[in-house]
Amino acid sequence: MIDAPHLGTESLDRREWLRLGAAGAAALGLPACAAWNEGDESSDAPPPLQAPAGVEDAEWEGVRAHFLVEPGVAYLNNASIGMPPRQVVDAVAAGYRAMAELPARGRSDLSARIAERVVPGLARLFSIETDELTLTRNASEALHLQSVGVAMGPGDEVLITTQEHPAGRRPWEFRQAREGIRVNEVFIPSPLPDDEEILSRFADAITPRTRAVAFCHVTRGGHRYPVQAICRLARDRGLVSLVDGAQAVGQFAIDVTELGCDAYSVSLHKWMLAPAGTGFLFVRRDARDRIRTAFAPDATPGRPQFDPPGTTAFPVRAAIGSAVDFVATLGLEAVEARCRFLSDYLKARLADLPGVTPLSGARALSAPGSTIFEKEGLDAVAAVEAIETLASAHIDEHQRDGHNAIRVSTHVYNTTAQVDRFVEALARTTG
Template identity: 25%
Template sequence: MRELFQLDPDLIFLNHGSFGACPREVLQAQRRWQDEMEANPVAFLSRRSGALLGQARSVLGDYLGARADDLAFVPNATTGVNIVARSLQLRPGDEVLTSNHEYGACDATFRFACERSGALYKRVHIPLPYQASAFVERLMAEVTPRTRLIFVSHITSATALIFPVADLCRAARARGVLTLIDGAHAPGQLPLNIEDIGADFYTGNGHKWMCGPKGSAFLYARREHHSTLHAPVVSWGYVAEAIQADTEGSTLAFDRYTGTSILQRRLQWQGTRDISAWLALPAAIEFQRGHDWPTVRRRCHVAAVEVMHALCQRWGLEPIARDEDFGQMTAIPVPHPDAAELQRRLYDESRIEIPVTQHEGRTFVRISVQGYTTEAEVQALVEAPALQSPAQP
């Protein structure tokens, strides 16, 4: 499958997780949308974009198990998290609960939102080795009457763990606490049904494991929360909202501003921008469908877990979780305290592009195995000189 992607053939690319990689045919689909746009930018952006975005959203909704009306396109999961965090209207003394495994940028978003409003941002310690069965209880034990929201990843960044988010959302709902799931890594890597998960808000990336173009992501919100969310960039949708409120029942001609819900009215149009990444998401979904992605996913999971066991055995280290707690990424503990140095050596000596992450003072090589990854590439990691002996003290 490697030739279906544009990746440099001289590179051993084991870092799909950071920014994804997009198949040629999906990039071609995006290019075709851009060509159509440039043939008549006014027709495309003024007259067609509303309907085109609606079609793309509808295909995405079917894929994600969500109503299209409950989805808005955003450029990335960071934006999705920001929209929710900054719309919450936190008050002094409110609490937001999270784990100590969250992605730095999203952690920063909530720290900012909480500091600004005098709310408490509480990071619950989820220890390693990870025990999935204790996760919900650990978080829920920290809920107080002031807890407004629980925010966690579906799949964590540095530690690559799958959190049991459906169980968490159920428990949180029973206590009247809102949930935001950061699904940056989940769509495409896990079979997903967002409505079954039951989160109040869920944001996910198309450009990571769905193999969509960069800048393709979504924010889902349950219908009762649409009117609480605000766009990071206020634009024409807010004017349309005012007009619509004045002329009840009238259909506005400019669906590029309005979409089909308040959520979309506020988020869909944020000034002139390139919408081709979102329009190409159906091509990404079709690409995965055409290549039997459930089988690809299983094969990749097995390879990611096998390499973890092989390297753990070499160092006499225990994996940080059970095999089923990982998807197509595993976080492999290594006895190398200098993460940057190990990452540099893997790249410079072996041309292996792979992140070396740190969590609570421990170092992990986080491998991503995607459909294009070959056994020889995974083996190259096992044989890399930088991983043959522990780092010298």
């Protein structure tokens, strides 16, 4: 914890402390309650964060008050990059103030906060050990580290799927070009078939030269793979299993250890609502002899050293703790239920529009917050700008997997009124 007097807190007046908020105050060592309980000047502060009792908009109004989105904007593109709550924003600001006022002390105290609060908090949330977790800038960096770390030689194969994000594909293409390994791609239809067919497709694609399987937990289009079953198949065949969790973490509860994968890569700035430029790499303890660091020649299984060398963004990483606290207070089960409620509401509204084809698949096969669909005659890329103009709603396109689709990703801070506004704008959008 940062010692406030050493960071020049006397230079901050009362109004500045109120602006920093509870999370920012905590990052600087001020008691969290002080920032929100200082009389009339804190009247613009949100109510204390509490876990809502239900899924309806009214139940989540207090949670929504913690976000800083511009009035009138419907941000429906959380799967691209999330919208951090003010506690997280304030914690980042407080951390940079600490670094600016006394850099050496600020860095030291933020580093301690990362080691003592952030990493253990993440480990508890995802049921892993602290020494199995390495902080990264995002899932893309983690995916590269896990991919280049697998021991493979010329002619050895990695099995990936047709629905991988470019960040999950390119590290293997890099190794293919530089080292002569082979990238073997298994076709997985969209929407997804049932789990049995997916497993059959994986099993049929494994060859005697296969050394690893790499696939996403949730696809960019919001389809959920049977991760535990695929990892069990890989283990039974003696293969390393590597999972891209960028679109999964923060949407629903995940026990990474129970999944059975050897490595798991995460972006925390999407559904987890952490600052941009945050993520982590998980490498199972007993997989360290098969996945090795790209940096340290003296690394051992007991001291794997997966961390990229050099100075990190200490204030940004320290603020992950505020995001973990925020999500943990709500409860991931409640987050999943709220996201599912909003996506179900959206799907029901879309069913009333002519020419709309849903692509998200059955409930059991889809992530709770992502919805993809096509509208006859509508170019998805052009629709992104048109919807923003008509409704101040931010969405994304999904022109891949053979689709000309739109992706809407709803999070806990969205409302049914925002969904209605989007659907009404969509109904007026053509071409």
